[in-house]
Amino acid sequence: MASYHFEINSGKKGSVLEHARYITREGKFSDYEDLVDTGYGNLPRWAGGDPIEFWRAAEKYERENGSVYREYEIALPVELDREQQQELARRTVKRVVGPKPYLYAIHEPVGKLGGMNNPHMHLMFSDRLPDGIDRSPQQTFARHNPQHPERGGCKKDSGGKNRMELRDAARAQRRLIAEIQNEMLAEVGASARVDHRSYKERGIAVMPERHLGAARVKHMSEKERHEYVAGRNGRAEAKSGQAGRL
Incomplete structure (x- = not known):
């Protein structure tokens, strides 16, 4: 999605x-x-x-x-x-x-x-x-x-x-x-679709990603950036899996 x-x-x-x-x-x-x-x-x-x-x-x-x-x-x-x-x-x-x-x-x-x-x-x-x-x-x-x-x-x-x-x-x-x-x-033949509803409205038990802003990102360490991106990917996989079961 x-x-x-x-x-x-x-x-x-x-x-x-x-x-x-x-x-x-x-x-x-x-x-x-x-x-x-x-x-x-x-x-x-x-x-x-x-x-x-x-x-x-x-x-x-x-x-x-x-x-x-x-x-x-x-x-x-x-x-x-x-x-x-x-x-x-x-x-x-x-x-x-x-x-x-x-x-x-x-x-x-x-x-x-x-x-x-x-x-x-x-x-x-x-x-x-x-x-x-x-x-x-x-x-x-x-x-x-x-x-x-x-x-x-x-x-x-x-x-x-x-x-x-x-x-x-x-x-x-x-x-x-x-x-x-x-x-x-x-x-255009793309299979992806967007959904305007919130995770809660779709029955997806995933916390929405928090917007960090450029200033906060600038002061993050490489380890913190890596962990944040890994968490983002995990949330995306969970969202995709739960959406597929709806």
Whole structure:
């Protein structure tokens, strides 16, 4: 079974431009050598086709303490070659983001443990829904006016949803992304499939792997790295064996 990873993040004012430059490996992040591809779309006319200009305005005009962007971090199946992974990323954007403004990047760093490639995509998008009304940058991010949409900003897709509804929406996105990946894997003739469910939901008695982070890995001894990788392989074998009995 292929590995599945889907993480939801969000960013507030003060972090937006930095993060956009981080995922596209621009500015002080240009020394990274793992960038595979980038893309953007659904930008308003005033952005002039420049996603950085869009995020600059979003950071300036979005309301205080509100989420300026949402981000999905998604692992791309290693069973696909690079061209297939890029096509998968484009399909994911189209079906997950819809008409909302977005910026994405594909990274393929070599893992600090085990030396294996780790292809994944970062998908930044705004919750603002375009409605065909031509607005200025400031008005785009103003409060939505449902009675007179032309007087307010673009409606937020997450606006008015309670915690339960947001949780259900996140679960639906997890399921959708797995479906998109499995469709692509089947299309190219790969036998592997991903599963968006947790180990517990699948009846697999294996502890999920703890993300260590680059700083912690850097300070691990060779013995500790070897033991961690061996444990990872053992967990994968146990997971595969139990999944086969379901």
